[in-house]
Amino acid sequence: MSSTSVLDVTAQEEGDYVVYRLGNKTFRLDKAKSRERLAGKRVINGLRGAELNVLPLKYHEAYRIYKQMKANHWEPDVIDMTKDCTQWNGNALSAKERWIIEMGVGYFSAAEGIVGDSVLHVIEDNLTAAELKHASLRQIAEESIHMDSLLHIIGSLNIDLDEVTAKFQDIPSIRRKNEFITRHMPELKMGIDLTRTANKQKFAKALFGITQVMEGTQFYALFAMILSLHRQNKMTGIGQMFQYTLRDESNHIALGLYILTELIRENPDVWTPGFKQELVDFMNEGVELEKEFVRDCLPEDTVGMTQSDFLDYVEFNAGRRLASLGLPAQSRVKSNPFLWLDEVIFLKKEKNFFETRVTEYQTGGSVKNTSEDDLI
Ligand SMILES: [Fe+2]
Ligand SMILES: [Fe+2]
Numbered sequence: 001m002s003s004t005s006v007l008d009v010t011a012q013e014e015g016d017y018v019v020y021r022l023g024n025k026t027f028r029l030d031k032a033k034s035r036e037r038l039a040g041k042r043v044i045n046g047l048r049g050a051e052l053n054v055l056p057l058k059y060h061e062a063y064r065i066y067k068q069m070k071a072n073h074w075e076p077d078v079i080d081m082t083k084d085c086t087q088w089n090g091n092a093l094s095a096k097e098r099w100i101i102e103m104g105v106g107y108f109s110a111a112e113g114i115v116g117d118s119v120l121h122v123i124e125d126n127l128t129a130a131e132l133k134h135a136s137l138r139q140i141a142e143e144s145i146h147m148d149s150l151l152h153i154i155g156s157l158n159i160d161l162d163e164v165t166a167k168f169q170d171i172p173s174i175r176r177k178n179e180f181i182t183r184h185m186p187e188l189k190m191g192i193d194l195t196r197t198a199n200k201q202k203f204a205k206a207l208f209g210i211t212q213v214m215e216g217t218q219f220y221a222l223f224a225m226i227l228s229l230h231r232q233n234k235m236t237g238i239g240q241m242f243q244y245t246l247r248d249e250s251n252h253i254a255l256g257l258y259i260l261t262e263l264i265r266e267n268p269d270v271w272t273p274g275f276k277q278e279l280v281d282f283m284n285e286g287v288e289l290e291k292e293f294v295r296d297c298l299p300e301d302t303v304g305m306t307q308s309d310f311l312d313y314v315e316f317n318a319g320r321r322l323a324s325l326g327l328p329a330q331s332r333v334k335s336n337p338f339l340w341l342d343e344v345i346f347l348k349k350e351k352n353f354f355e356t357r358v359t360e361y362q363t364g365g366s367v368k369n370t371s372e373d374d375l376i
Helices: 031-039 060-071 082-089 095-126 130-157 161-170 172-182 185-189 197-218 220-231 236-266 273-297 307-324 339-349 353-363
Strands: 009-014 017-022 025-030
Touching: 017 031, 025 031, 060 130, 060 236, 082 130, 082 236, 095 130, 095 161, 095 172, 095 185, 095 197, 095 220, 095 236, 095 273, 130 236, 161 172, 172 197, 172 273, 185 197, 197 220, 197 236, 197 273, 197 307, 220 236, 220 273, 220 307, 220 339, 236 307, 236 339, 273 307
Parallel strands: none
Antiparallel strands: 009 017, 017 025
């Protein structure tokens, strides 16, 4: 078996051809056509074609992230919820801990759908380069997996679906968070003229809002609360799903950042001092709404969880998202209050879902047979 990574990409001119090597596969492209296609590739306002035009590859990092996303594939409904059910129906959880789980299910049930819909109709629709669209479509598929994981939780714990929906509609901090992120979306879904600077900025702001403010900042405090419970051996099935979700989100944030960076590089007219400030203000508003949400999720400290750490975590994440775009972060929080969480994400990157399943079935002495059907 070849040890060449599929992420290794080389291109070499040979006579009238460009020879692409992706991992252990080779593609021969006509040199003239290849140059023409490459020249027409843009993040927005590029050539649109229905043919398979990922090659010639211009946006290598998007293709690498796509491959990484695919390697991280997981399936929610094979994750064992038996222990979670016992804890949920018994008295293993305090009222404060139950509330965190309820907020997690209530918030993410809607939020995952909002992200999926926005990536499809606002981001993917307006991108023109095939490899960027390709990676975005993979992200949309992952948002569907995340929605499916919520269904698996709701169904396993026998939570009333209407109650979950009502929670989303009735809790002001959740409603405000989601309205804040979606308020500019309707216009962008109509298909705006992206040759105009003001419209490019609207698109860039939406991309920033979805991937850096919402996924990159507003998802993380609640992730951290649920994974704090997981660390205490509570609701471990949900914890496992949230670990996989968090690993996916780190790729979505990286993809969003990459697309945004390339968009700005190709369209320097977007990157004005006024627009930079607009993004900083947008993030700051998102941070204030998120802090309000954290106070709702964790009104006071509980075992292993201190409210002020989670508030700091919001600022810390906002700061690192802004810094990744070269924007000034006014945050007073310079270090991560949850270093253990980064370790969880890092370790999970090394973990293959399918191999883990096989190992767990074997070591757990499960009654279930491991068959191909279980895994796919
Ligand atoms: Fe998601
Ligand atoms: Fe996501």
